[in-house]
Amino acid sequence: MTVCCAPGADVGSARRWPSDEEVRLASRALSEQLMQTDLSVPSAHCAACIRAIETALLALPGVEAARLNLTTRRVSVQWLKDGPVPPFFATLTRAGYDAALYTHDQSEDDPEFGRLLRATAVAGFAAMNIMLLSVSVWSGADAGTRHAFHLISALLALPTIAYSGRVFFASAWSALKHRRTNMDVPISVGIVLTLALSLHDTLRNEPHAYFDAVVSLTFFLLVGRTLDHMMRRKARTAIVGLARIMPRGAVTISADGTREYKDVRTIAKGETLFVAPGERIPLDGTITEGRGELDAQLVTGEVEPVNAGPGDHVSAGMLNLNGSLTIRAEREAGESFLSEMIRMMEAAEAGRSGYRRIADRAASLYSPVIHTLALIAFAGWMAATGDWHRALTIAVSVLIITCPCALGLAVPMVQVMAARRLFERGIALKEGSALERLAETDTVVFDKTGTLTLGDLRVAASTVPENHLEAAAALAFNSRHPAARAIASLRPDSRMAVEDFAEYPGLGIEGRINGALYRLGRPSWACRGVVSDNEKSMSALSCDGELAGTFTFADTPRPDAKEAVQALWEREFELEVLSGDGERAVAAVARDLGFERWRSAMLPADKVARLDELRGQGRKVLMVGDGLNDAPALSAAHVSMAPGNAAEIGRNAADLVFFNASLAAVPAALAIARRAGALVKQNLGLAVIYNVTVLPLALAGHVTPLIAAIAMSLSSILVVANALRLRGDTPKPVAAGRRAGKLAEAAS
Amino acid sequence: MSYLTWLIPIALLMGATALLAFLWSLRDGQYEDLDGAAQRILLDDGEDRPAAAGGPRYSRPEPE
Numbered sequence: 077m078t079v080c081c082a083p084g085a086d087v088g089s090a091r092r093w094p095s096d097e098e099v100r101l102a103s104r105a106l107s108e109q110l111m112q113t114d115l116s117v118p119s120a121h122c123a124a125c126i127r128a129i130e131t132a133l134l135a136l137p138g139v140e141a142a143r144l145n146l147t148t149r150r151v152s153v154q155w156l157k158d159g160p161v162p163p164f165f166a167t168l169t170r171a172g173y174d175a176a177l178y179t180h181d182q183s184e185d186d187p188e189f190g191r192l193l194r195a196t197a198v199a200g201f202a203a204m205n206i207m208l209l210s211v212s213v214w215s216g217a218d219a220g221t222r223h224a225f226h227l228i229s230a231l232l233a234l235p236t237i238a239y240s241g242r243v244f245f246a247s248a249w250s251a252l253k254h255r256r257t258n259m260d261v262p263i264s265v266g267i268v269l270t271l272a273l274s275l276h277d278t279l280r281n282e283p284h285a286y287f288d289a290v291v292s293l294t295f296f297l298l299v300g301r302t303l304d305h306m307m308r309r310k311a312r313t314a315i316v317g318l319a320r321i322m323p324r325g326a327v328t329i330s331a332d333g334t335r336e337y338k339d340v341r342t343i344a345k346g347e348t349l350f351v352a353p354g355e356r357i358p359l360d361g362t363i364t365e366g367r368g369e370l371d372a373q374l375v376t377g378e379v380e381p382v383n384a385g386p387g388d389h390v391s392a393g394m395l396n397l398n399g400s401l402t403i404r405a406e407r408e409a410g411e412s413f414l415s416e417m418i419r420m421m422e423a424a425e426a427g428r429s430g431y432r433r434i435a436d437r438a439a440s441l442y443s444p445v446i447h448t449l450a451l452i453a454f455a456g457w458m459a460a461t462g463d464w465h466r467a468l469t470i471a472v473s474v475l476i477i478t479c480p481c482a483l484g485l486a487v488p489m490v491q492v493m494a495a496r497r498l499f500e501r502g503i504a505l506k507e508g509s510a511l512e513r514l515a516e517t518d519t520v521v522f523d524k525t526g527t528l529t530l531g532d533l534r535v536a537a538s539t540v541p542e543n544h545l546e547a548a549a550a551l552a553f554n555s556r557h558p559a560a561r562a563i564a565s566l567r568p569d570s571r572m573a574v575e576d577f578a579e580y581p582g583l584g585i586e587g588r589i590n591g592a593l594y595r596l597g598r599p600s601w602a603c604r605g606v607v608s609d610n611e612k613s614m615s616a617l618s619c620d621g622e623l624a625g626t627f628t629f630a631d632t633p634r635p636d637a638k639e640a641v642q643a644l645w646e647r648e649f650e651l652e653v654l655s656g657d658g659e660r661a662v663a664a665v666a667r668d669l670g671f672e673r674w675r676s677a678m679l680p681a682d683k684v685a686r687l688d689e690l691r692g693q694g695r696k697v698l699m700v701g702d703g704l705n706d707a708p709a710l711s712a713a714h715v716s717m718a719p720g721n722a723a724e725i726g727r728n729a730a731d732l733v734f735f736n737a738s739l740a741a742v743p744a745a746l747a748i749a750r751r752a753g754a755l756v757k758q759n760l761g762l763a764v765i766y767n768v769t770v771l772p773l774a775l776a777g778h779v780t781p782l783i784a785a786i787a788m789s790l791s792s793i794l795v796v797a798n799a800l801r802l803r804g805d806t807p808k809p810v811a812a813g814r815r816a817g818k819l820a821e822a823a824s
Numbered sequence: 825m826s827y828l829t830w831l832i833p834i835a836l837l838m839g840a841t842a843l844l845a846f847l848w849s850l851r852d853g854q855y856e857d858l859d860g861a862a863q864r865i866l867l868d869d870g871e872d873r874p875a876a877a878g879g880p881r882y883s884r885p886e887p888e
Contacts, residue, residue: 123866146860194847201843205836221828228832 094177096161102177110140111157114178115164116150118502118720118735125173132171136162149499149735150178176720176735192302195240199295202236203288207785210288214782219281226278229287233271240294241267243301259439259484262446263297266290266475273472289476289784296792300484304435307491307508323392326351326358329402340409351401357394360412361403362387368399369557381557393704397557398579417680417708421729424684424711433509435487438760442483450474453775466777473779478767482791486759489799494752497802502736503717503745510731513715514746515753516696520644521687523701523709524655524662527719528669529631530737533562540617540625546570547589548617548624551577551596555585559615559629563596584615592619599626633665634719640739641669647743650695654683656705683709700742702726717742748802755802759795766791 094102103113120129126144129151133142138159144151155162168175209225217225244267248260267290274285327350328338335350340358343349348364351357357370367385372394381397384390390403392412409415454471458464491508498505505511522528540548549567552560554577564570577587584597595602599616603623617624644651653674655662662676675686687709690697699706699713702722710716710729718730719737727733734741770787773779779787849855 123863126860126863127867144860145857146863147857190850193850197843197846197850201839205839208835209832224828228836232836 094165099161099164099177105157106154109157110154112152112154113164114150114152115168115175116148116178116504116720116735117144117168117173117175118149119173120144120146120149120151128171129168129173132167133162133164136164136167138162151175174720174735174737189302189305192243192298192305195243196295196298196302198236199240199291199298202232202240203292203295206232206288206291210781210785222283223278223281226274226285226287229285230275230278233274233287233291236291237267237271237294240298243298244294257443257447259443262443262450262475263479266472266479267294269468269472270476273468284781286472286476286781286784289781289788292785293476293479293788296788297479297484300488303485303488303492304508307488307495307505307511323356323358343405343409345405345408347405349403349405351396351403353396353398353400355396357390357392357396357401357403359392359403359405359409360390360407361405362389363401364404365402366399368401369397371395371397417704420681420684420708421711424708433487434512434756434760435483438483438487446475446478449478449771449775456775457777470774470777470779473777473784474771474774477770477774477779477784477787479788482763482766482795483760485792485795486763486799487756489796490752490755490759490802493799493802494748497748498732498745501741501744501748502720503732503734503741506731506733510715511749511752512756513696513731514698514749517649517698517715517746517749519650519652519690519695519697520742520746521652521654521690521697521699521709521713522671523699523703523706524653524657524665525631526702526722527634527700527706528637528653528665528739529633530721532632533558533629534632535562535566535627536630537628538566538625540627544594544617544619544624547572547592547594547619548596548627550574550589551585551587551594554587555579557585559627560585560596562629563615563627593621594619631661631665633669634737634739636738636740638669640741640743641671643740643743644746645670647746649746654678654686654709656680680705680708684712687712698742698746701730717745752802755799759798762794762798763791766794 099113100111103111106112117125117129120126126146129144130142133139133151133153136155138156139153139162140156141154142151153162153164165175206229209229213222213225241264244260244263247258248264251258251261270286270290274287274290278285323340325337325339326343327335328343329335329348329350343359349358349361353368363384363386365386367383369381370384370390372382372391382394384399384401389406390401392409393414450471453474454467457467457470461467488508491511494511495505495508538545546567547570549564549570550572551574552563553570554574555561572589574587574589577585579585580597580601583601584595586593586595586597588594595618597615599614602616603618603621614629615627617626641651651671651673653662653666653671655674655676656678657676659676662674666674675682678686683706687697687699691714696714699709699716700718701710701716702718704725706718707725707729710718710726715732716730717732717734718726720727720733720735721737722730722733732745734745766787770779773783854861
């Protein structure tokens with residue numbers, strides 16, 4: 077079978093794949109021998125994809141099982157713990173699929189969801205059967221049959237309410253215990269009173285019993301509640317993830333030269349630390365000995381490694397790429413950069429939890445009104461007729477018929493549909509309220525590196541002749557330096573053998589190919605006598621001391637970035653770039669993409685401060701960013717988005733994650749959210765109109781079980797049907813864009 | 825009246841059976857991947873048992 081739909085393997089760009097360490101951290105242990113890793117594979121969508129992905133992964137040594145879930149577009153791979161981490165990403169890329177690590181959080185094996193689903197199923201079963209009996213009663217069954225049917229209905233309704241109604245009773249009880257009221261209080265009161273009244277009437281063989289109403293009400297409400305639960309926030313793990321990056325210990329060197337491994341928290345200011353290549357800097361400090369390159373991407377977001385030597389200041393969280401460094405600790409663990417980030421994110425998340433979802437706001441207005449009305453109805457009829465049974469029946473029918481069936485469905489139904497739309501476009505939504513916040517957005521703030529650009533270096537220009545290019549690629553294959561990887565990706569099939577390979581931190585790499593000594597790196601190092609004013613963004617290749625040519629690098633802009641920015645301009649969003657990079661790099665990208673405002677050299681705290689400033693001006697900001705350095709800003713913004721290849725912390729801190737490389741996801745998500753917001757408002761309007769219409773009937777005492785059933789189903793169906801409109805006619809780009817997107821993927 | 829004493833229990837029993845079947849399929853993880861289930865019938869050698877959240881229920885096909 078040919079692979080019908082796999083987009084072309086993206087070998088060309090040296091995309092940053094998670095390191096083995098990251099994969100291990102994101103995996104969970106299934107047993108003594110097995111680890112399970114979940115990878116999201118957004119472009120998988122058919123049987124051929126299932127086969128291609130599972131076969132490719134199963135062929136890897138050490139992989140025991142692989143299973144693709146096409147609904148969530150995630151593949152779970154089980155592999156042997158003792159062996160090396162199988163090369164999942166390289167394998168999937170070769171098979172033609174982009175993959176990203178998916179962190180499994182505990183909240184996903186959600187017992188509450190199963191409980192809701194079972195309660196809904198039981199209520200649905202009972203509602204159908206009782207309705208069946210009720211239809212016979214309504215169509216004029218004789219007194220004996222009616223009595224029998226009412227008794228059977230009671231037998232079905234009692235255990236059903238006892239089982240399914242617990243959801244509401246428990247929540248209402250806990251609200252009352254804390255002297256608050258919530259939506260579940262009128263629901264519970266209504267359900268219990270109706271049930272009691274109907275039992276009373278059934279035993280006295282009266283003509284009306286409301287078992288059908290009470291059970292189908294429970295069913296509809298549970299459907300709404302289940303949908304709502306699907307859209308609830310999954311527990312945030314961003315801070316946990318951040319804490320996991322922090323090195324737990326470090327090797328200290330005492331004055332007499334003895335080395336000791338210590339817990340970072342016990343390391344005091346002024347102690348000397350040793351950091352081996354490949355380790356993260358554990359504490360903020362100053363280098364006293366050694367020289368090497370540091371990957372500061374987590375801290376500053378800058379792609380190009382920083383060359384650091386004695387006297388340079390380093391921050392905790394930077395990755396030591398290739399030098400052996402001795403560092404004097406200048407701050408304790410609690411004061412380090414990472415700890416500061418954790419504190420900032422905690423503050424930001426606490427600040428944002430104040431947002432109240434539209435459904436909650438509606439409910440808090442709603443429930444006191446219903447309570448008051450029902451009480452007034454009871455008191456009024458009691459005063460007018462003195463018949464407590466009549467008065468109670470009417471009060472209960474007010475409670476039941478105004479019960480927020482439609483209201484309960486109005487918001488979650490739209491949000492579930494919108495989440496599905498978003499998912500089809502490769503955007504994962506973490507919770508429903510993010511959709512509401514997204515719909516309110518009027519300002520979009522972008523990070524540069526990794527967001528507007530892909531965060532990979534690519535070769536922008538090369539003066540190296542073809543015969544040397546192959547050698548340069550072969551040499552570059554041996555280094556993990558981003559510039560080397562960009563050069564290597566020019567000739568991915570180069571098979572030239574490299575001898576005597578050596579890497580000189582901060583300078584470059586060298587090796588012998590076919591007897592000739594090649595050097596690749598800083599122009600002044602690769603070829604003596606060559607002076608370049610532009611040492612940083614340029615590498616030179618020399619062959620036996622002769623200059624063969626130079627490479628200049630640029631960051632790859634994200635696909636469709638320009639179009640996305642243009643689309644946002646047209647819809648009158650305020651746009652801004654906040655970047656940790658230097659002014660020149662930021663200005664170039666921002667101007668190129670059509671931004672008018674940008675700020676460079678922003679530290680994480682500056683970004684948060686800028687967002688606070690915008691909030692102070694009454695703006696609702698969507699933050700789009702990826703790195704650890706953006707995480708506090710992502711948490712602090714009104715709503716946030718991160719690309720799927722962002723750092724794990726960035727993905728966790730964001731409300732939405734888009735998995736396709738294209739930045740078109742941002743305007744698309746905004747469009748869907750606005751449309752969903754409009755539908756939610758319509759639905760709430762429908763629910764209010766419905767209540768205003770039926771309330772006089774209920775107050776006048778004209779609501780029979782038949783009328784209650786019709787009114788309730790009609791309003792619910794209306795609201796659901798309105799929500800389904802989100803399916804077809806989302807703005808045109810969806811239909812056209814999906815195809816175009818696929819073509820673009822195939823072409824890339 | 826007498827036929828009702830038969831028909832109604834039968835109707836309820838059928839309904840209850842359906843309910844139990846649903847609860848069983850729910851617990852068995854059959855709703856975990858509806859899209860995948862629809863596609864997997866197209867694979868000749870596909871393992872089509874649902875993937876349960878717990879232990880390794882699916883694995884490398886044995887060589888024949």
